[in-house]
Amino acid sequence: MSHAQNAPGAVSGTIEADDSARHISQGSHAETIKKVVEGIGVAGEAVMPFIPLLAAVTLVIDEIVKTYEAAQYNKKICNALMDRVEAAQLAVKALQRRQKENEKKFRNQAYYESFNRFLQVLKKIKKFIQDVSQLQGYRKFTQANSVKDKFNGLITEFEQVGRDLNLAITIATEEQRRIDREALEEDIAGMKVFLANIEGGITNQNKQINMFLEEFSLLKAKVEKSESSKQEMRPTQIPSSEIEFPLRPPSNRECPTEKRMWRKLDVEIKPLKLSDDDKTRIETELALLGRLREGRNIIKFYGLSKLDGQDVKVMEWAEFGNLRSLYMKNDIEWPLKIRIAIDICRGLLFLHAVDILHHDIRCENILLTDHYEAKIANFHLSRVTEGPTVDIKGNIIEIVHWLAPEKFSNKPFKPYTTQCDIFSYGMLLWELGHAKKPYENMTIKEIKEHVEKGNREIINFGLYPSGIQVEYTRLIREAWAGDPYSRPTLQEMFLKLDKISETYHSGKSPGLYPRRDLGNSDVSPLETFSSPPSRHNSTPSIEVSSDGFPKFDFDEIEVPIKPLMPLDDGIKAYKVRDFATAWECFAGHAKIKNSRAIYWQGWYLWEGLDGPKKLEEAARLFKQAADDGIAEAQLRYALCILNSEGVRYNRDEFLKYLRFAADNGNPSAQYYLGDVLLNGKLGVEKDEYEGENYIRLAAIKEQPKALRVLEARGVKLYG
Known part of the structure; x- marks a missing residue:
């Protein structure tokens, strides 16, 4: 695990870009800016730097709503966050509508920076809802209190930035806190019971969410996008000589000729028409269907064969029919x-x-x-x-x-x-x-x-x-x-x-x-039949003063707003060795609590680009970003621990952050963790099953070492 192998360019992750101004200016996002401008009316000079931010906030809130609507788990936790998002949406609309009365706010640099931070908090809420509301995302919360800690941290950060911006949001009442606690306890308890009882391939033998779910989704997405992967993804071919007549005819089915035996299993033979036009598509779909074998309540597809000159599917036998x-x-x-x-x-x-x-x-x-x-x-x-x-x-x-x-x-x-x-x-x-x-x-x-x-x-x-x-x-x-x-x-x-x-x-x-x-x-x-009521029985209360906002002191000297450079531009500057520009960009985004920027600050100090290397400070920044869910930072901090660089070696802490990064989708971390488990390194109990699963996840993302390990073990990625 050399330093060079894990430089920012070599460690890929799954964190979305924070380049807000550029992100919203392309395609449909440009339409969002247009709507924001129309909503504001004739924009004054002071509000102009805020237009990209207002559009970005509008876009993120829309995405949060869509994410919530697709939620399959922990709806009560998501509801608590949605109450705040909806209240924030109303407050932002009021801010846009009353721009002339709030002109001093729009001319204040500190207010601009707080608004950027507000955008970052909304993005974190969106990511948290995505993770906590879907099984694959929930697998990241491996520790007992990790959901609760993350939720409480987001609420605290949201309330703080709301106060900094003087947004008219009143959510943090004692009654609301009680409701939040109950929501957390009910959902976490519900997930505990659910995972203890669901089985059926959704959980593994240890009652933990099965890594197969992530592996299959990644493989399916790759096959759908890549023609070469489609060529590799083929169903198992079963020789006709292996298919025999059953020892006993079916007792509850009307078509005994459909039943056969294959490898001592009762199977059903179903004719299949494969034309040259759709052969590849059908075979790819059947190969994916065959990969669903871990789902206990999904009919199993074993493979294709040819009987009496006819292409047939070999399926699991169901004695009682439909x-x-x-x-x-x-x-x-x-x-x-x-x-x-x-x-x-x-x-x-x-x-x-x-x-x-x-x-x-x-x-x-x-x-x-x-x-x-x-x-x-x-x-x-x-x-x-x-x-x-x-x-x-x-x-x-x-x-x-x-x-x-x-x-x-x-x-x-x-x-x-x-x-x-x-x-x-x-x-x-x-x-x-x-x-x-x-x-x-x-x-x-x-x-x-x-x-x-x-x-x-x-x-x-x-x-x-x-x-x-x-x-x-x-x-x-x-x-x-x-x-x-x-x-x-x-x-x-x-x-x-x-x-x-x-x-x-x-x-x-x-x-x-x-x-x-x-x-x-x-x-x-x-x-x-009458439909039950919608999610909300009432709109969250919003308290405002006579002018629409609480009082705010704007007696500071007014200076022109200096917009933040997009973070992606700062990263590009870093890569072309324009370190001064890069640091200014990273520091600006770190100031508004952008965790990805904090991670890049850590790299800057790690490399010693403004003097001697500052390994301890870099490790602290890596940990800060890691604790906020940045996969690259989780891997980097794990390696700091392993190599005693800026932080003392601790095997358990190393494994904890390495697993965080692996479960957060980082392919290098998945390979390293798989290697540790597969071979029982660092005194860890050997677990070939889980180790190979992590190696497979990394290989799907074309991590070269993982691909070589599977090849050496004779494991087919698409088999």
Whole structure:
């Protein structure tokens, strides 16, 4: 681990650029500036330096809202931060509207610097919400109190900069602090229970979030962007000689010719048409599907073969076929229904964790093994969460019965989201509970009009529903809410289903019985449904003085505002050895608490560019940036500890910061940590499984040493 190998240019990370003024001036961001200018009206000379900052703040707040809307975990923590962001948004709009009354503020250098710091705090809030609300990001919070410490630090920083700017924000009341504490405790406790019970490939044997989730997402993104990676990503080819007829025919399936054996496993053989035009695309998608084998509730794809001259897919065998066929022939006991619902929820959680939306959740696409374990199948409409929306016109006749109301109209167009999958899952729960297709006798037009009016299928479990049915009903109603953001997360649904299962567990093995009359034929299939209220019941209170802002002392001598040089320009100056310009830029951004600039200050002092090297001061700055989540700084500080450069050697601290950097996506750190674990270095207990996982993550990002290690071990990156 030489010094040269980890210079800023060699250590890549995942931290977004802070070059705000330049960032917002390109593409759609230029439109944001235009809107800000229009909102201000005729801008005076004093406000001109603030226009890029106001536009950047507007843009970041919009991005925070979108990030919040996509949140799948820790919604209460995110809510607490959103209360503050929304209050800040109102205060900034008031500041823009009353520019003439606040002209002295706009002419004050200290105010300008505080506004820059305000922008940095908003970016940190955005990053924190991104991490804490998604499984892959949450894996970074390895220590018990790391979520709480980060949250409290952000709140303190937000409140301080609000006071510095005299923004009219009053959030920090005792009541709000109590609500914040409760939100933190509830969400952290919920995540603890969730991770202890979810399994299914989402967590590993140690109940920690599985690194496979990150590996798959990175690999999928790489394959989608790189033609060469597509050529390498190919499904397993299974020789026809390895496929045999089963020892016993299927007892619960209508097509015994579909069943075969491969390596002592029962498998299903499905014909596949591969034309020259789409062969590469289909094979790439199948190869990715094959990588989902760690998802226990995803039907396994083993590979391709050729039988009797026909290309075929070799899939996991599901003895009981699809769930719709099962409930059409049998009555399913309620404990088993709950267990099946949990399996499907777990499978959806796994798919969403690797950034895949299924797009077609219904009982016909759920298969059941001989142990009644549910497996999600039929991925022909699935897509990545950030990918283009799939054209569903050819499938609308079927999927409309489970389709979310926001997808009925394209005016304005709304993409398919995780909330759409959750709505479809709610409709599946209704279908499973009532053992029939929703809106069975309605046309597409009738379903569309009915659902858009806020109506849904009737929920009817008789005059005296059991406790399990009452709880199940509540879940369905929550999932099919008209407002997408009022729907529960899948995590919340899993925890509730798990609790129902535990509460009403009968102690006996659930079974199936021949289908009998359900007794609902005399009940109308429809009912009116009112959506629950939106997230907020009231707008955060904002206290203002008679002139709209608290009093502020602007008696200092007025001087023209000196805008900050974009940080990326300072880094460029550093690289061309214009060290004076670079230091001025780094210092300016560090003053407004830009952690990335603090990291670069550390490099400046580490290299001794203004005199002797200052290793202790550099290490302190590296640690400061590391504790604020900068991956490069986390790796650099770990290496300082390892080599006793500016800080005393401490093995545990070295490993802690190295793991921080690795879990924050730094490929060099992933390689180094993988090497330590793989070979049991530094007295660390050898762990080949976890070590190889970190090496794989680094190799996907083309870290050369990691690629060589995999090659030496005979491990195929795309295999």
